Structure formats: structure tokens, C-alpha cells
Amino acid sequence: MNVTEFLTRSSTEMEEGDKVADLFRRARLGDRSALARLISFVEREKEVLSFVPKELRTEGTHSYLVGITGPPGAGKSTLTDRLVASYRGQDDEVAVLAIDPTSPYSGGAILGDRVRMQSHALDSKVYIRSMATRGSLGGLAVAVPITLRVLELASFNEIIVETVGVGQVEVDIVGSSDSTVVVLNPLWGDSIQANKAGLLEIADVFVVNKADRDGVRQTRRDLEAMLDLSEPKKWRPPIVETVASDGRGVSELVSALTAHREFLMDSGEIERKRQRRALGEFTKATLRLFERSLWDSEEFIRLHQRVKEGEMEPTRAAQEVIDRILRN
Ligand SMILES: Nc1nc2c(ncn2[C@@H]2O[C@H](COP(=O)(O)OP(=O)(O)OP(=O)(O)O)[C@@H](O)[C@H]2O)c(=O)[nH]1
Ligand SMILES: [Mg+2]
Structure with a gap:
């Protein structure tokens, strides 16, 4: 199968497309289970965006995208x-996407994140979703x-996208937000670590x-x-000092973001x-689609064998x- 055939959908796929379009309509009206199903499809690498109903597409909705990153346990x-x-x-x-909260770096399980954000658990206008990498950063x-x-x-x-700032993929993800917040702590040598991890360049x-601990002034300097x-x-x-726990x-952080x-x-x-x-999305999606479709190509498999x-x-x-x- 070549790329053209790969992109041509069968009739059952069309039916699925109708279902996805319906999920989008329901999600827009605030149906959280429809939203959750859409995101599960995305996690399983099912195509959804090409089925967005026309009437939703033309509105050109734009959310304000805030990325929050920093070392494990910084208080993100x-x-x-x-x-x-x-x-x-x-x-x-508000929606929160917490990426890979089960990562070995963070030590915090998904449950931990839920607990820390539990003050909004019953608020129907807040949607919190965790997404685990399961080792597949490419995905x-x-x-x-x-x-x-x-x-x-x-x-x-x-x-709001929260991710531990440890690897290039995580840093890329969060760095493409409208505003990126890099969270550090006093006297951890964090600023130097942050520099290494490329966090300094992406910070807005x-x-x-x-900031209830010692060393705030040193870190600021x-x-x-x-x-x-x-x-x-x-x-x-700007550099904002916070004590997130109290x-x-x-409010200074909110003002800095507004500015x-x-x-x-x-x-x-x-x-x-x-x-x-x-x-960036286009390039990554093309590469991903291409990579997947290669293994459906007899030509590729034949050449693979010859190289082998x-x-x-x-x-x-x-x-x-x-x-x-x-x-082709
Ligand atoms: N003393 C103090 N503790 C804080 C502050 N903010 C958060 N904490 C505590 O620090 C710990 C880690 O906070 P989290 O918000 O889970 O940190 P995180 O950066 O999301 O952690 P991971 O997602 O696991 O990387 C928790 O026990 C918090 O209660 C603060 O301003 N001062
Ligand atoms: Mg966290």
C-alpha cells in the first residue's frame, strides 16, 4: 500500500469519522466524557482532527496556552x-494537561497530581487530564x-500543560506554548541545571x-x-517569587502572564x-504517518530485506x- 492508498479511507473508517465528528460536537457543548474519548483516541494514535465538523472549524477558536515546567518536585x-x-x-x-506524571523523575503518581489539583475536582468548568508517555516519546x-x-x-x-523539564521532547512540548513558565526553587543549583536542560531559552x-525557604535572593541574582x-x-x-502552597x-504570576x-x-x-x-505539528505528523505507512509498503520491506x-x-x-x- 502506498501513501495515497493509506490516506484513502474505507467506508467503515468513514462511519468512524461520523462518530468522531459527533464527539467533537458534544465536547464543544461541554460533554466531558465525549472529550475524554476523543483524547483516548489521540493517545491510541487514531486520526481525529480530520473529522472536526465544519461548523466547529470555521470559528477559529484560540485558547491561551500556558506551559509549566521545571525540575521534579518544584511545585508545578x-x-x-x-x-x-x-x-x-x-x-x-480551564483545562490542565499533566504530562507523564508517573515518570520516575517526578516520584508523583497520577493520583498525587489529582490530589494536588483536587480543589477543582468537582468544578465542571475545569478539566484535568493526565497523559503518560509509556516510554514512547515519539508518540x-x-x-x-x-x-x-x-x-x-x-x-x-x-x-495549562504541566511537564517535568528533563528531556528535549518535554522541553519542546512546553516551549511551544504561548507563555512558558519555568519553576525553580531557591538554592538548588537549579538555575545551572535549568540552563543545561535548555529551560532558560524557553522561559517567558x-x-x-x-520562596518561604532560604536562598531566594541568591537564586534571583x-x-x-x-x-x-x-x-x-x-x-x-520577569522573575516572580511564589509560595504555591499558601x-x-x-497574583504576581498571573499579572506577569497577562503582561x-x-x-x-x-x-x-x-x-x-x-x-x-x-x-512543527505538520512536520511531526507527516514523519509519523510516513514512518507508519512505510511498513505497509512492499517496496520498503523488499529494500529492508536487501539491506539486511x-x-x-x-x-x-x-x-x-x-x-x-x-x-508514486
Ligand atoms: N515549602 C513549600 N512547599 C511547597 C511549595 N509549593 C509546593 N510545595 C510542596 O512541594 C511538594 C511538591 O509539589 P508539587 O506541586 O507536586 O511539585 P511538582 O513540581 O508538580 O512535582 P512533580 O510533578 O512530581 O515533578 C509538595 O509536597 C508541595 O506541597 C512552596 O511554595 N513551599
Ligand atoms: Mg506535578
Whole structure:
């Protein structure tokens, strides 16, 4: 089967498409079980976005996307809980996507995250969803952006993505948000670790959480020094001190986010961010689809065998795959 055939849907797939379209309509009206089913489809790598009903597509809904990242245990979930409360105070509908809360780094199980966000468990205007990588980061890189689109189509005002800032995939995911919050703690050597993990480049706002502990001023100085050394940009990330566990500093964080959002709008940067996000999604989805469809191609399997037997040079075989499949 070639790519064209792969993309041509059978009649049963069309029926499934109708079902998915119906789920989208229900999700838009606030049906959480429909939303949950859509996201489960995405996790299982089923196609959903091509079945979004026309009337939902044309509205061009845009949610404000906030990414929260930082080292394990920095207080990301506690802070997320506070942010949710603040947005709910404006009567907004908020979705939270907690990525890989079962990761060995975080030590916090999904249950732990739920507990920390439990103040919103009974609020029908808040939707909290965990997504585990199950070791498949490649899958995650595609599943997260699609899930964010699904949540956007369900018309949440704000979507908060929480992820531990440990690997490139996680950093990429969160770094493509409209506003990215990097959460650090006092005197952990965090700022240096953050630098290594590439967290400094993606930060739009820095939070020094657990400001009830010693070393806040030192950490702030470290961060300021690092910002001074980095290339000057139109937006200099502010540093906000918070005590997420009792709510201190949270309103400053909300103000910093509002200021950044206004900067994005006024400078036109928000459009560029969305374009970059769409293009990244397109590239990743194409590669993923291509990779999956390769194994349905007899031509690919034949060449695979020839490389295995040492009958053909790998790069030449790769070129032939591209020539034959793409020009098909
Ligand atoms: N002292 C103090 N403790 C805090 C503060 N914020 C959060 N904590 C505690 O720090 C621990 C970790 O908080 P979480 O919100 O789960 O941190 P996290 O970054 O989401 O953790 P992972 O998702 O597991 O990486 C919890 O026991 C919180 O109660 C704070 O400002 N001060
Ligand atoms: Mg957490």
C-alpha cells in the first residue's frame, strides 16, 4: 500500500469519522466524557482532527496556552492548581494537561497530581487530564499537540500543560506554548541545571517557588546574571517569587502572564508562535504517518530485506524508498 492508498479511507473508517465528528460536537457543548474519548483516541494514535465538523472549524477558536515546567518536585502542580483557581475567578473554563506524571523523575503518581489539583475536582468548568508517555516519546511529541487542538476545539479559555523539564521532547512540548513558565526553587543549583536542560531559552516567566525557604535572593541574582549574559530579546522574562502552597505571589504570576500575553498580541508574536506550532505539528505528523505507512509498503520491506542481506547500501536504499514512494 502506498501513501495515497493509506490516506484513502474505507467506508467503515468513514462511519468512524461520523462518530468522531459527533464527539467533537458534544465536547464543544461541554460533554466531558465525549472529550475524554476523543483524547483516548489521540493517545491510541487514531486520526481525529480530520473529522472536526465544519461548523466547529470555521470559528477559529484560540485558547491561551500556558506551559509549566521545571525540575521534579518544584511545585508545578501546586502552582497549576493556584492558576486554575485564578482563571476560574474570572469565570473562564480551564483545562490542565499533566504530562507523564508517573515518570520516575517526578516520584508523583497520577493520583498525587489529582490530589494536588483536587480543589477543582468537582468544578465542571475545569478539566484535568493526565497523559503518560509509556516510554514512547515519539508518540507523545505528536499526541500532545493534537490533544491541545482537541482541547482548543472544546473551547477552553486557558489550557495549562504541566511537564517535568528533563528531556528535549518535554522541553519542546512546553516551549511551544504561548507563555512558558519555568519553576525553580531557591538554592538548588537549579538555575545551572535549568540552563543545561535548555529551560532558560524557553522561559517567558521565571518562578522561584518555595520562596518561604532560604536562598531566594541568591537564586534571583543567578537568574538575573544569566539573563544579562543571554542575547537581549524584545521580552525579558520577569522573575516572580511564589509560595504555591499558601498562595503568596500567585497574583504576581498571573499579572506577569497577562503582561506577556499582551506583549504577544501587541507584537504580533502570538501569530508567529501559532504558525511555528502548526508547522512543527505538520512536520511531526507527516514523519509519523510516513514512518507508519512505510511498513505497509512492499517496496520498503523488499529494500529492508536487501539491506539486511548486505545486498544494498543503506543510504542508497533510503534514496530509492524516497524516489519510489514520494513520486508514486
Ligand atoms: N515549602 C513549600 N512547599 C511547597 C511549595 N509549593 C509546593 N510545595 C510542596 O512541594 C511538594 C511538591 O509539589 P508539587 O506541586 O507536586 O511539585 P511538582 O513540581 O508538580 O512535582 P512533580 O510533578 O512530581 O515533578 C509538595 O509536597 C508541595 O506541597 C512552596 O511554595 N513551599
Ligand atoms: Mg506535578
